[in-house]
Amino acid sequence: MVKKTVSTEEKIIAAAKKVFILKGIDGARMQEIADEAGINKSLLHYYFRSKDKLFDRVFSDSFIPVVKTINLVFEKFQDIDSLVEGFVRHYITMLRENPYIPHFIIHELNRNPDRIVEQIQSSSVNLNRIMEIISKDVEGHKLRPFKPVHVLVNIVALCVFPFVARPIIQGFLLNDSETEFREFIEERTQHIISFVKSAIFINHP
Amino acid sequence: MVKKTVSTEEKIIAAAKKVFILKGIDGARMQEIADEAGINKSLLHYYFRSKDKLFDRVFSDSFIPVVKTINLVFEKFQDIDSLVEGFVRHYITMLRENPYIPHFIIHELNRNPDRIVEQIQSSSVNLNRIMEIISKDVEGHKLRPFKPVHVLVNIVALCVFPFVARPIIQGFLLNDSETEFREFIEERTQHIISFVKSAIFINHP
DNA sequence: AATTGATTTAACCAAACAGTTAAATTTAAT
DNA sequence: ATTAAATTTAACTGTTTGGTTAAATCAATT
CATH class of the missing domain: 1.10.10.60 (Homeodomain-like)
Known part of the structure; x- marks a missing residue:
């Protein structure tokens, strides 16, 4: 038993x-x-x-790894350079292992935005930290004068979007080939890192 | 009658x-x-x-303006500079007027990827065009050596993502305030244009 | 005034579905 | 061997829902 x-x-x-x-x-x-x-x-x-109780459980189980990933990176890295790199790497890795989570979370979040409130409070992510780091480096003329919120959203968007829009990307741009999509994601980690760094750093090779 | x-x-x-x-x-x-x-x-x-027939109609009606927007911009602008600017402007405008379309399309696309096939073929978007333009400017050392597909996905991602992830962004980053979200979107058009240009142009102020 | 299509009313059907119940059976622990 | 929990079987309830039907009413055209 x-x-x-x-x-x-x-x-x-x-x-x-x-x-x-x-x-x-x-x-x-x-x-x-x-x-x-x-x-x-x-x-x-x-x-x-009930179905609802089961769903609640599945939803929180899916939500936690996302939050875990974020917190992990935030605690580990301090400077903007390694923060961007670490964030993108961890995020894409997690997404590759759980490719359907973003769509799942986004969909149920749009349908029932209140359900998330508890999740947010119970798993406090400290997003202000990365924004402060960006702020400082903007003041120190190391970074271009972008608003931290936008930069943060940009990084997440670049990582997540291909996974929620996979059918479109694969169908429109990649000859409807699963293999090409995998390659696309494969090379994307490095691309995002380069792209973001080019965008934000004032002096970039 | x-x-x-x-x-x-x-x-x-x-x-x-x-x-x-x-x-x-x-x-x-x-x-x-x-x-x-x-x-x-x-x-x-x-x-x-039937429900299905009604849905099909609504879905194609929602899909067409997206495609229209894209084609419109592609025909109008030729050089990468105005293409980025035009694309982002038109895209964000369209999204502001139809903020729920992306989530709608993405959701039903993930649930029934085949449904889109007809839509794709019937409304042929010429995405290769922008990719060729990027290719040429990369060869001409005007742009950094990024793969055109990624750049294209990036631009769309930066525009679309805030609308599909609105509850998260508004809840996590913007004090759960609708006003702040509107402001966020307001300033975002210019931000994306600057961000993308900083990223892709080799010589950028 | 007669016709025809648009719209309503109201009742109905069959299928799908979440959830229940209770008894039978299996499995593992003591 | 006994016990208690885990699991199955099978039938059932109540509700929701997509879809139908047919007759009645309304509005515009001719």
Whole structure:
């Protein structure tokens, strides 16, 4: 009565994640999640009383790694140079492992913006830190006079966008080829780093 | 039997657009669309036989202005300088007027990538053109040696991302204030133009 | 005035679906 | 062997929903 408990719960979470991401909360069917997990609907409700409760769990489980990634980088690096590099590298790596998370988060966030509020408060990310670093380097004439908020949004946008717009990019620009998309992402880490540095540094090779 | 026909159809389309964008295709209810349009369900089905057909119509109606915007700019401007400026200006303007279109398109595109294929073919956008222009200027040592595809994706990403990630940006970075978000978008056009030019031009002030 | 299409009313159907229940069966721990 | 939890089976409930139907009313055209 202990051994398989965790395993089944994990199986359910994994299955639910897959289905929720693929179909969204409204498109997802409890039966489909049960099938995907290799169990039946009764057991599914036995573990998670309702669809909503199950979704909440999957959502927070998906949200946490994103926040973790950000905090990790912020604590590790201090100067703008390594901060940009570290941020982009960690972010793209995380996205490559969880390519559907951005769309998932964005979609459910747009549908139910309030749900995120708790998540935000419970996992406080210190975004002000990177903005202060940018501010200082702007004052020190090391960086061009861009507003820190925009620079921050830019970096995230450059990393995340290809993953939420993948069908468009792959279909329009990359001959509808999965291989080309993988290559595209592969070379993108270095590209973003160069692109951002070229943009923000006053003296750049 | 002619006068109000168009008007009612338009009312339905507008209502459907609103509901579909807000709730997604699965979350949308035909009754809600009818209510929103100020008619009843029977009439709704009288105009559009099924939810799917109605959705198809709304989707193509939403997709066309995006493509129109792009083509317009591409035909008008030739050199990279005015192309970047024109593209960003037109794109942000269009997005300000239709802030929910990106999320709508991206969401339904991820859920049903095939649906877009017809749209793509029927509204051929010539993206190669901007890529060729970038290529030439890279060869002419006017631009840094970035791959054109990435530069193109970057520009679109910088414009579009704030609109799909609005709840996050507004909540995390802008004190949850609508006013601040509007200001943010206001100043963003100029920011993106400067940011991109700084990044790509070898000699930039 | 007669016709025709637009719109409403209201009732209805069948399918899908979240969630429940209760009894039976299996599995593992003691 | 007993016990208790995990899991299955299977039938069921209540509701929501997309879609239909048919008759009635309204509005404009002829």
